[in-house]
Amino acid sequence: MTAPLALAPAMADALSRWLEVEAATRDRSNHTVTAYRGDLLAFLAFLGAHHGQPATPKSLGDLRQTDMRAFAAAERARGLGARSLARRQSAVRSFLRWISDREGHDLSAALSTRSPKYTRSLPRPLTPDQARDTLDMVAVQHDTPWVAARDTAVMTLLWGCGLRISEALNLDGADWPFRDSLTITGKGGRQRHVPVLPVARDAVADYLRQCPWRLAPDQPLFRGVRGGRLSPGAVEGTMQKVRASLGLPPTATPHALRHSFATHLLAAGGDLRTIQELLGHASLSTTQVYTGVDDAHLMAVYHSAHPRG
Structure with missing residues (x-):
């Protein structure tokens, strides 16, 4: 060669x-x-x-x-x-x-050369029951109690706050205790404020009570078993075991919990524009893909928000 x-x-x-x-x-x-x-x-x-x-x-x-x-x-x-x-x-x-x-x-x-066509795979959210079952299974998945509590806290932040896995794992001790909302820096350096549900705050507090590592402002909030920052691979490994235990499809990944956050909010009457802001999407069309919203719903949001709508 x-x-x-x-x-x-x-x-x-x-x-x-x-x-x-x-x-x-x-x-x-x-x-x-x-x-x-x-x-x-x-x-x-x-x-x-x-x-x-x-x-x-x-x-x-x-x-x-x-x-x-x-x-x-x-x-x-x-x-x-x-x-x-x-x-x-x-x-x-x-x-x-x-x-x-x-x-x-x-x-x-x-x-003028055209790019190849490909079929965009749409994200598949979990149903509310599947998401709840997932969190319940994560809580008993590991033999070490503090590790199980840690994984439960991370998964709860993904589903309850719509965080990307990288955003959850980048949290440091200085971010705790959580207030009513978290300031998250996402893709492209865009900042957004994400409300924190009591269940998510309680899950993190439970993990910290059991964690053997001292909480320090300049240290990771979520620790691996050796004390370093928890890796996405460890969270994905836990989710893989949960999938096998519950018989969930391969699309049931940690990121699918973020999809589920958006879809479940919309199903409960959430506004698409607000969900866009909570997810940190630059484009409403990206949120549309996440939530499976049809074009008619998207245009209804546009007309309701546009000053000439």
Whole structure:
């Protein structure tokens, strides 16, 4: 296998500047910026091998549709799925639009290449009974009482407050005791205030009473068995055992509890716009996907909220 050509200094500088622009002006999360860097490095490595020399900002002006199609074919041959390829091509097009403005290129032909179609899998929430059964099973899943209490507290925050698993596990001792609401920093650095139900506060308090590690402001709220910050993998492992015990489908993941929070709120008469704010979604359409709301309901929310509705 031929080693990839080194990135030209001018291209490395351009890529770095574009990623800075994406992070600063488009509110991209660190995870997204890292993914974009990987997407562009894959594309630029392909161009270097395809043309026999490292790509430069100037040479990108010669890109054609055939280059883009060859890149897509190479990625598919490497086993990249349609969804991942579509995301990768989207990142590449964003970079190319930026570089064409900066360098004065006409890349309309290359940018017109279509991404592969794929079926978006919709999240599947648990029913209220399934969610309650899940929490009950988590409470008896581990032989060590404080670990069982810890996992119950985490799962309760996911279902009761709609937190992402990373948001729950990033809580520190300084966040305790919980007040009526938590200030959560989510994707893209967006902050939101999430009401804390008494049942969630009580679950965390029960865990802390049993936890063998001293609570400190600069230390994790949720600890692993060795005292470090609890990992998402440990929570997912617990959920896997619960699925097996209750006969739940593979879609019953910790993240599904967050989906369930949104769906159950909506079913109880919650407002879609408020649920959007509680989840920390930048777009109402994302909340629509989470909750399975149909277009008619979405338009009803739009018309009720719009000043000219």
